[in-house]
Amino acid sequence: MPDKSVQCPRDGRALVLVVEDEMMIALDVQMMLEDNGYRVLGPAGSVEGALRLLEDTRPDVAVLDGNLRGQPVVPVARRLRSLDIPFVLSSAYDIFTFDGSEVLAGAENVQKPVSERRLMAALERVLS
Template structure:
């Protein structure tokens, strides 16, 4: 099992309460949280200065598909886990967790993505 302690995790989520919850849970595992960011533009701006080890990605950001960001993660070889209310993950994703998420499922998906 891969530890998340010390890992840099980017959270891309447009729902503020969920983003804050993800931040609290992930930082509680000892990871450094980047963001959370609510949009593709803000995520790309953050990526210009930071390099996450792994990311969580909501596939629908205020009605906009985050597929271009998934493609950017893949191009930069940044593993990511889709955390979404939709039933299908992006084919480029390294994992999928359905909202509302279970903390154990989220942790396993992030650890698997880091392998």
């Protein structure tokens, strides 16, 4: 279950930014989140799309794929860190070796394929 202590002003449910370039995975993650009481921002399938969403809306947490059609998610992670918004990774990769990947250090990776149990537990940890 999600951490109920995290409250959003509108309806009391945490808002999660989903950044995932594979639409079927994005929709699956969105359904998992909504089934567990979260609201979803996105999903965004690109770095640019995610950054546009962050211009207008401040999520409580984010779920990030590490590699978006060959482009590292680093700019999104940097923006989230600058806003003090926690995030978890949802990536098939264990180690990120691209430039700027140090911004991902310390972020929990729930791996792919995404397990609902692992995702919910990770979100509860970063939101507590």
